[in-house]
Amino acid sequence: MTTDAAAPWLIVGLGNPGPDYEGNRHNVGFMVADLLAERMGGKFKRATKAQAQVVEGRIGPPGPGSRRVILAKPMSYMNLSGGPVTALRDFYKVPVAHVVAVHDELDIDYGVLRLKLGGGDNGHNGLKSITKAMGAEYHRVRFGIGRPPGRMQVADFVLKDFASAERKELGYFVDRAADSVECLVSEGLERAQGTYNS
Secondary structure: OOOOOOOOEEEEEOOOOOHHHOOEHHHHHHHHHHHHHHHHOOOOEEOOOOOEEEEEEEEOOOOOOOEEEEEEEEOOOHHHOHHHHHHHHHHHOOOHHHEEEEEEEOOOOOOOEEEEEOOOOOOOHHHHHHHHHHOOOOEEEEEEOOOOOOOOOHHHHHOOEOOHHHHHHHHHHHHHHHHHHHHHHHHOHHHHHHHHOO
16 A cells, blocks of 8 residues: 555544543543544644544654654543544545554553554454444554453453552553554554564
């Protein structure tokens, strides 16, 4: 798939809005987006064209190697993420192959990253909504949260905060996920997978 290299990138951290959800496993995409915004020196503002908060900036070394980026946090709740993501993609004229969704992933151990292009939604409601709205050929940065213990329901597990033992390492893993997004945008999927798919 050929894409204009100068076209902007849309990086979407998936999560649920509001203080009740802030530390939830399901909100790790928001955590990564917040760190990327900090690194870019920007503050999230409400988008006029979509139900989302956005920061515009650049990723990569100064000069021709830097990439224009729109960082977004949909404010629509997870299972309706497709609407805001598609509205932003259309408004900023971002090719689908330049859309990156950062999200929690049950089928990967806690803290492990997997980057890929396209594929199924694996029961993730945020991805399901985005794929329904614009097809599956966007990038995913999958942040492992592991499976629920015992008989805990998946919905309860993802909407709980990280356990205290997990929180000790959370900052490191979120930092690494942000690094992987920067690498993906600056150097391409293959390099990012080789470095970060652990």
